[in-house]
Every structure is written in C-alpha cells, then in structure tokens.
Amino acid sequence: MHDIRAIRENPDAFDAALSRRGDAPVTAELLSVDETRRARILAAETAQAEQNRAAKAIGAAKAAGDETAFERLRAEVADKKAEVAAMQAEARALDDRLTDMLARIANLPAADVPDGADETGNVEVNRWGTPRSFNFSPREHFEIAGVAASMDFALAAKLSGSRFVVLKGAVARIHRALAQFMLDVHTGDNGLTEINSPVLVRDEAMYGTDKLPKFGDDSYQTTNGWWLVPTSEVPLTYSVAGDILDEAALPIRMTAHTLCFRSEAGSAGKDTAGMLRQHQFEKVEMVSITHPDESDAEQKRMLRCAEDILERLELPYRTVVLCTGDMGFGARRTYDIEAWLPGQNAYREISSVSTTGDFQARRMNARFRPADGGKPAFVHTLNGSGLAVGRCLIAVLENGQQADGSVNLPGVLAPWLGGKTTLTADGTLV
Incomplete structure (x- = not known):
C-alpha cells in the first residue's frame, strides 16, 4: 500500500518509478479522487459545524419563547x-x-x-x-528408475486431477x-523461530500481505470464505498486523514448513511434466520483521541462509537480482536462487528472497515504537523460500x-534418513 500524502508531494517521481516496472501513470486519477474526497470531507465538516450552531440556537429560541425561530x-x-x-x-465511498x-x-x-522488461533483464550476482x-x-x-515407481502422477490425477503428485516410500x-x-x-544455525501456522487464513491476512485484491484468482478460497495459503509468508507476516x-x-x-496452494492461473502448458509446478506443494518459508534501517542488510542475510542450504546439499546454483519487469507485485527488490537441474540442462528457480519495505506494513498497520520515544513508524x-521442498527434491x-537408475544422496541428509545415503534403482534406501 502506498502513502497518498507522499504521492501528493511528488506525483511525477511516483509515476516515474512505476514506469520502471512498465506500468502506466496513475497519479492523475489518484489525485483527482483524493481531491474530491478531501473536498467532501471539508464540506461535511463545515455543514456539521453549521448544524451544531443551529442546534445551540434552538435552545435559545425555545427559552425566549420564539416559536417561529424555534421551528425554523x-x-x-x-x-x-x-x-x-x-x-x-x-466521502466514505470515495475513501x-x-x-x-x-x-x-x-x-x-x-x-x-x-531495469528490464522480463526475465532476460535479470542480472546474475553469484x-x-x-x-x-x-x-x-x-x-x-520422474524418469530416473529409482524414482519413477515412487512418484505417482497417475494416482494423483485419479484423486485430484493434473498438477498433483503422490510420493511414496523412499522418495x-x-x-x-x-x-x-x-x-x-x-x-x-540461523536463529529463526519455528512456527506451526494455519494454512487457512481470513481475507484480512491475504489483503495485508498484498495477495488481495489483485491476485485472488491465483489462490484457492473455501466455500465459507477462508483462503488456502499460497505460502506461509501470509500467516507469518500477518502475525504482527495491528501491533x-x-x-x-x-x-x-x-520459519515455517507448510503446505502451499496455488491455482497456477496463467501457467497453462508450462512445466506440465513432473512435479516442478504443482497446485499443492511444500515450502520452508523465512519471514523477517525489521527496523527500516536494517531491512537491506536483513535481505542479504536471508539470501545467505537460503544459499547455504543448497551449498550443504552440494547443489550448484546461481543467484540473480530480478529486474523491474520480472519482480513480484509486492516486492521492492527480489533475489532469485536457481538450482542446476541436469535433466533440463538449465538453472531453475528454487527460492525467491524479497524485501517489501513498508508496503505490507501499511496495509496491515504493523508499526514499532522507537526506543527514543518518537512517533510509531x-x-x-x-520473505524468502528456504527452500521450496519439492523443487529441492x-x-x-x-x-x-547414476547410470544404473540409482541416486547418490547428499551426505548431509544421512541423519534424517537413518544413516542411509543411496536410493537404489529399485527404489529402496540403503
């Protein structure tokens, strides 16, 4: 959410900044509505004052016995x-x-x-x-022999339709x-507090984290009004709303590990094979609430937390800073981490780490009280993925x-796999 006062003060700069995203100017229409709104508020206040003066005069007319003035x-x-x-x-309607x-x-x-129009304008930084x-x-x-039997797309289609998967056994x-x-x-190691959060949230939580009203079609809503979270960014960030x-x-x-749900509106025909793009998936999310002076440094810290996971898993990756035309709606700056997928012979996104500045905080009225006793700000x-679990898999x-259809697993996972380090070609862990 933007501050209309800042837009009033420098509309040309606001439109210029939006134009970097490829968006059309908006300030002329905004300021026209704002001016009319403020005029109605002033007129209402003036009429209210006149009403109050007349109300006081009624008593005086009554006391003086002036019925004509009283009725008037x-x-x-x-x-x-x-x-x-x-x-x-x-005025409320205009507001x-x-x-x-x-x-x-x-x-x-x-x-x-x-600056850039699309992903071709992204810049590699690491x-x-x-x-x-x-x-x-x-x-x-999904073609690897040791994986194929345990990654069941046919059963998922029977249960739910396309863009779902049933994982079995070792996988x-x-x-x-x-x-x-x-x-x-x-x-x-990274000092994050684990949260086990709901995956059903109210309108206010989706709105406060900039998912509504613009992107309602990208998410799922239940018949009684709850939304299935597109990521646990929503409940984690909204936890400080109004505070x-x-x-x-x-x-x-x-940090939280949750199911995530996305309709993938507009992605028809993209990544239809395998489990790269699903309606239901899991993510370990990171969210930070910070002082404005620390947010840029915090973004770099979060980025290193996500990169470190890939390095421990010995997975090659590259990090890019997204250009203006490829950045998400609520982001002020975003770094994408792309893991190397040899089956596709390409780097593919596995994490996005974004700062929104005060964009979400304004929507949900989340503030802090300065230590020096100044006005709340x-x-x-x-928010950032740390990481998308399915894509990491x-x-x-x-x-x-391996050539025989087996898979050598990262040694760092052994403690969570009972000491096992290999997925055999017949789909068992040894």
Whole structure:
C-alpha cells in the first residue's frame, strides 16, 4: 500500500518509478479522487459545524419563547443533518475507492534494481558449484528408475486431477528429510523461530500481505470464505498486523514448513511434466520483521541462509537480482536462487528472497515504537523460500542420479534418513 500524502508531494517521481516496472501513470486519477474526497470531507465538516450552531440556537429560541425561530431552526438542523449524512457517505465511498486504487498499485522498485522488461533483464550476482559432467544422458527426476515407481502422477490425477503428485516410500522419506533438515538448520544455525501456522487464513491476512485484491484468482478460497495459503509468508507476516512493537523486539525472524496452494492461473502448458509446478506443494518459508534501517542488510542475510542450504546439499546454483519487469507485485527488490537441474540442462528457480519495505506494513498497520520515544513508524517486512521442498527434491534426485537408475544422496541428509545415503534403482534406501 502506498502513502497518498507522499504521492501528493511528488506525483511525477511516483509515476516515474512505476514506469520502471512498465506500468502506466496513475497519479492523475489518484489525485483527482483524493481531491474530491478531501473536498467532501471539508464540506461535511463545515455543514456539521453549521448544524451544531443551529442546534445551540434552538435552545435559545425555545427559552425566549420564539416559536417561529424555534421551528425554523429545528427544520434547518434536520436539513443539515441529512446533508451531513449524505456528504459523509459520499466521502466514505470515495475513501473506499481511493484505498482500492492504491491497493492495486505495485510496490515501487528500489533504486538499485536493474531495469528490464522480463526475465532476460535479470542480472546474475553469484554462482556456486560446477554442474556435474555425466557419462550418460541425465534424466529428468520422474524418469530416473529409482524414482519413477515412487512418484505417482497417475494416482494423483485419479484423486485430484493434473498438477498433483503422490510420493511414496523412499522418495516420500527423502522429501520429508529435506524439510526437516532445512528447519533444523534455520532454527539451530540461523536463529529463526519455528512456527506451526494455519494454512487457512481470513481475507484480512491475504489483503495485508498484498495477495488481495489483485491476485485472488491465483489462490484457492473455501466455500465459507477462508483462503488456502499460497505460502506461509501470509500467516507469518500477518502475525504482527495491528501491533506496535518495541524497537528492541526487532528483528523478528520466523520459519515455517507448510503446505502451499496455488491455482497456477496463467501457467497453462508450462512445466506440465513432473512435479516442478504443482497446485499443492511444500515450502520452508523465512519471514523477517525489521527496523527500516536494517531491512537491506536483513535481505542479504536471508539470501545467505537460503544459499547455504543448497551449498550443504552440494547443489550448484546461481543467484540473480530480478529486474523491474520480472519482480513480484509486492516486492521492492527480489533475489532469485536457481538450482542446476541436469535433466533440463538449465538453472531453475528454487527460492525467491524479497524485501517489501513498508508496503505490507501499511496495509496491515504493523508499526514499532522507537526506543527514543518518537512517533510509531512502520516496520519493514521480508520473505524468502528456504527452500521450496519439492523443487529441492528434484535437484537432489537429478544431480545425484547414476547410470544404473540409482541416486547418490547428499551426505548431509544421512541423519534424517537413518544413516542411509543411496536410493537404489529399485527404489529402496540403503
């Protein structure tokens, strides 16, 4: 959410910043609605003052026995009351319209975000590991012999339709081990607090984290109004909605492993094979609530937390900063981490780490009280995948595959796999 006062002060700069995203100018319409709204508020206040003056004069007329003045003033008060009510209703309607308009405008990109129209404008900032050389043609995850029987798309289609998968046996256990490994690293080494949060949330939580109203079609809503979370960013971030936190309590760093649900609207025909793009998936999410002065440093810290998971798993990756045209709606700056998938011979996104500045905090009125006793200010919110569990599973399977259909698993997972380090070609762990 944007501050209309800041837009009034410098509309040209606001439109210029939006244009970097490829969005059309909006300030002329915004300021027109805002000016009309403020005029109605002023008119209502003026009429209210006139009504109050007339109401006081009624008593004086009654005491003086002036029935003519009494009746005239009583009629005037009634007229003013109706006039005030109408003006206030119009002002509220204009206020709702302005709020809705502001809620549909994307966050402004940080000054250091590269300009670009789409993903081709993203800039690589880091690369780790060397993709392995195979003496055979590497397969995609679902084609590997040791995986195929335990990754059942036919059964998932029978149960739920396309873009679902049923994991069985050893592959299900590896998937679970990855999530547990991520959580233990984030809580034990990175200082995040583990949260077990609901995956059903109210409208307010989706709105406060910028998923509504613009992206309702990308999520699932139950018949009684709850939303299935697209990521645990929603409940974790919204946990501070309406709060005034002590500055000393910042930063608040949280992590959660949850199911996530996305309709994948607009992705028809993309990644239909395998489990790369699903309606239901799991993520270990990271969320930080910070002081504004610390949010850029916090984003870099969160990025390292996510990169470190891949390095421990010995998975080659590259990190890119997204350009203005590829950045998400609520982001001020986003880094994507892309893991190497030999089956696709490509790097594919496995984590996004974003700072929203005070964009979400304004929507959900999350503030902190400065230690010096100054006026409460909006916190900054950040979120990042640490990591997407299913995509991490894909990367582990494809990078560790052997010619005979077995998979060598990262040694770091052994404690969560009962000491086992290999998925055999017949789908068992040894």
